[in-house]
Amino acid sequence: MTAQKGPLRSGRFPVWVPHAARNYLAHTQKGLSIRAVARECACHPSTVLRQIRRFETRRDDPLIDAALDALSDQVALAEATKNWGENKLMTQRKIDRADPNQELTQRRIDQEAKRILRRLCEPGAVLAVAREMETAVVVRAAGHDDQLRTAMVEREIAQAMALKDWISCPEPENRIARYFITNNGRAALRRLTAEDENRAHGLGQRRGDPAAEAAWDLDAIEGGSRRTRRYHGTESPLVGLARRKDRDGSPFLDRALVVVGERLREDFELAQLSGDVITKWEDIMDGPTPDDPARMRVRAALAELGPGLGDIVLQCCCFLEGLETTEKSMGWSARSGKIVLRIALERLQRHYETTGGKFGPLIG
Known part of the structure; x- marks a missing residue:
C-alpha cells in the first residue's frame, strides 16, 4: 500500500496505527465512504472493504476491541478541538490531564x-x-x-x-x-x-x-563472523536444569532458583542492556555508575556475585547461552558449569532476599 495522505495521515491517528486499522476507523468513525478511503489510499475499494470486514470480525478480541475504542475516542477528541465554543473547557481539561511521558509511541x-x-x-x-x-x-x-x-x-x-x-x-x-x-x-x-x-x-x-x-x-x-547473543526464541538453560533430577530424585534446580535467574534476566532486558556490547562481568562493573533503577539492580546483583559467578549467570540467565558453550568460553571442565551455576543462583537468591525492600519486587 502506498503512503497514506490527506485526512488519513492527520495527527488524529497515531503514527503506529496500521494502515488497515486507519482505514477501518476512517470509515466507521469519520464517516468516509469505502470509495473515499480507497481514493485516499490509492488502492482498490475491494481492498478497503476486506480490511473493514476483517476488523469487524476481530472485534470479539478484547485487546483489539479496546484498542479501536481508544483510538475512536482520540479521533472524537481531535474533532472536538476544531470547535472550541462551549466545549472549550471540557476539551482543555482532557488535554491537560494527558501525560506526555505515557504517550503511546x-x-x-x-x-x-x-x-x-x-x-x-x-x-x-x-x-x-x-x-x-x-x-x-x-x-x-x-x-x-x-x-x-x-x-x-x-x-x-x-x-x-x-x-x-x-x-x-x-x-x-x-x-x-x-x-x-x-x-x-x-x-x-x-x-x-x-x-x-x-x-x-x-x-x-x-x-x-x-x-x-x-x-x-x-x-x-x-551467520556472521561475530558471535551473536541469542536473546530470543531460546529456552533458558535454567528450565532445562529444572527438569533434570538430582541423585535423590528432586529437581536439580528448584523453582525458586529458576525465578531468581528469570528476575535477573527481566532486569537485564528492562535496562535495555541487550543492545550494549557486553561479553563479561567487567563490561558492566567497569562502566559508569547507572542512574536507571533496572541497571542499578543488575549491577548490584553482579557486584554481589563477583567475577566467575557473575559471569556464569550473565551468560546463562541473560544471554541464554548453553552450559557447554559457557564452560568452553570460561575454560572450565565439562559438567562443572551446572554446579557453579547453582551456587551462583543460591547466592543471588540471598542477595534478593536481603535487598528486596531496597530494589523492589520482581515485576515480571
Missing part, C-alpha cells in the same frame, strides 16, 4: 515488544489477559503442572501488539484470553533485534528503506 511499543515477544518465543509461553485486570502477563510451563510468570505487560502495549497482528487469540470469548505470537510477531522481533545488533556494530540502520530493513535478517547476522 512507536518507539515505546518497539522497546516493550522486544521484551514481550522474546518471552512469547519460549516454549509453551502465552500472554494471558483477564477482562477485569489492568495488566497482562506472560506465563509458560515450568514443569510439574506449574506455571512461571516471566513478564508483565501494560494493557495498552498489548492492545497495540494485537492491533499490529503480532499476537493473536484463538479463543477470545474465554474469561481469560490467551494470546500467542504470530508469524508477523516473529518477523517484527527479527527486525527489532537486527536493528539493535546494527546499532551495536555502529553501522546505522537506513531508516525508511524497506529493502535495507529486510536485508538485516537475524539469520544473516547470526
